[in-house]
Amino acid sequence: MYSTLNRFLKYVTYDTQSVDRAEQTPSTPGQLVLAEVLGKELESLGLMDVEVTPHAYVTATCPSNIKDANKKNKVPAIGFVAHIDTATEVTGKDVKPSVVTNYDGGDITLKDGDESERVVLSPKDFPYLLNYRGQDIVVTDGNTLLGADNKAGVAEIIAGTEWLIQHPEIEHGDVKIAFTPDEEVGHLAKLLDIEKWGADFAYTLDGGAVGEICWENFNAASAVIDIKGRAVHPGKSKGLMLNAVTMGQEFNALFPPSETPATTEGYEGYYHCLSFNGSVEGVTLKYIIRDHDTQKFEERKKFMEKAVKWMQDKYGSDRFVIDMRDQYRNMADKVKGHEEIVELALSAMRELGIEPNIVPMRGGTDGAALSWRGLVTPNIFTGGHNYHGKFEFISVQSMDKAVDMMLKILELAVKK
Numbered sequence: 001m002y003s004t005l006n007r008f009l010k011y012v013t014y015d016t017q018s019v020d021r022a023e024q025t026p027s028t029p030g031q032l033v034l035a036e037v038l039g040k041e042l043e044s045l046g047l048m049d050v051e052v053t054p055h056a057y058v059t060a061t062c063p064s065n066i067k068d069a070n071k072k073n074k075v076p077a078i079g080f081v082a083h084i085d086t087a088t089e090v091t092g093k094d095v096k097p098s099v100v101t102n103y104d105g106g107d108i109t110l111k112d113g114d115e116s117e118r119v120v121l122s123p124k125d126f127p128y129l130l131n132y133r134g135q136d137i138v139v140t141d142g143n144t145l146l147g148a149d150n151k152a153g154v155a156e157i158i159a160g161t162e163w164l165i166q167h168p169e170i171e172h173g174d175v176k177i178a179f180t181p182d183e184e185v186g187h188l189a190k191l192l193d194i195e196k197w198g199a200d201f202a203y204t205l206d207g208g209a210v211g212e213i214c215w216e217n218f219n220a221a222s223a224v225i226d227i228k229g230r231a232v233h234p235g236k237s238k239g240l241m242l243n244a245v246t247m248g249q250e251f252n253a254l255f256p257p258s259e260t261p262a263t264t265e266g267y268e269g270y271y272h273c274l275s276f277n278g279s280v281e282g283v284t285l286k287y288i289i290r291d292h293d294t295q296k297f298e299e300r301k302k303f304m305e306k307a308v309k310w311m312q313d314k315y316g317s318d319r320f321v322i323d324m325r326d327q328y329r330n331m332a333d334k335v336k337g338h339e340e341i342v343e344l345a346l347s348a349m350r351e352l353g354i355e356p357n358i359v360p361m362r363g364g365t366d367g368a369a370l371s372w373r374g375l376v377t378p379n380i381f382t383g384g385h386n387y388h389g390k391f392e393f394i395s396v397q398s399m400d401k402a403v404d405m406m407l408k409i410l411e412l413a414v415k416k
């Protein structure tokens with residue numbers, strides 16, 4: 001019925017992996033390539049105000065078709081947002097998706113070969129696969145991520161808009177579309193001109209399984225610690241050598257092992273050492289810091305600074321340099337007073353018979369940043385699982401549920 005699957009299969013073939021701490025936006029040229037493709041598609045659907053910026057933002061409007069001017073004025077302009085880049089952890093180049101039709105609940109061999117090469121998507125590792133028995137599942141070839149995060153969102157938004165255009169009998173207000181670059185590297189839709197775009201509020205379609213909805217997310221910061229050692233010939237280095245590797249180990253040991261992503265869930269915050277690179281001469285450690293609670297988040301950042309200070313006092317202030325930056329904030333503070341926006345999505349779920357799964361998101365979205373800039377933007381599901389890795393998958397039926405969801409939100413907004 002919807003064009004979701006075909007669109008999705010096309011979009012994932014574009015390599016739009018973003019890179020961290022790039023000087024420019026988009027961080028990688030592939031994102032602009034896809035942005036231009038999407039812009040052309042939106043134009044050919046007949047949308048208005050289609051714009052593709054040099055920074056790989058795509059915006060467009062599907063104008064209200066409500067004839068009664070009085071009624072038209074009362075219906076809000078609702079935005080739908082998805083990001084076009086894919087995660088940094090696993091390559092998004094040469095994605096070769098395949099569709100497992102009528103999934104039987106067994107193992108899916110993504111990649112065959114001897115034991116070291118074989119990649120198998122199994123319900124033993126991922127029990128929720130069994131929820132998709134009888135459905136059609138899109139999977140990877142075991143070499144790359146899939147890119148359902150967030151190209152499923154892109155495909156769903158365009159498929160939903162296409163449906164509206166093909167069904168002019170369905171009344172709707174202004175539908176505002178925005179596709180953004182570099183979400184995975186914390187760009188936070190900074191260059192989206194909210195005023196010009198014109199949505200009264202919005203939803204990101206950037207969540208997980210059907211029913212997921214979120215209006216709470218982490219407060220987030222990143223920290224890079226550069227450690228300068230002193231290399232001396234190991235045969236003559238007693239009392240002289242300063243090994244940056246062991247200094248880095250000593251630094252990392254200051255953080256509680258019970259407060260990492262692997263040991264926390266729900267509302268528990270953490271410190272996460274993303275990478276540890278270097279040699280005797282110098283080492284760079286990259287961290288992220290996360291907490292839902294604003295006060296605890298501030299305390300975590302202070303602790304990071306204290307840990308650096310501790311090491312500086314021991315080894316000299318020039319040997320430890322910290323670059324800590326805020327990334328995004330919890331949107332919950334901004335949703336307060338605008339609960340009707342969340343309620344609209346929840347009523348849409350109820351009408352579609354979807355059980356809402358309200359999650360305090362252990363991540364962030366462009367929606368968090370947009371909310372802080374005044375455009376309340378909760379996050380709703382796209383249908384996928386196992387993001388940022390080779391085991392990523394999404395069911396076709398789930399993607400279509402997300403389109404149903406978008407259309408139902410628009411329908412209820414007219415009825416209200």
Ligand SMILES: [Zn+2]
Binds near residue numbers: 083149150206
């Ligand atoms: Zn995402």
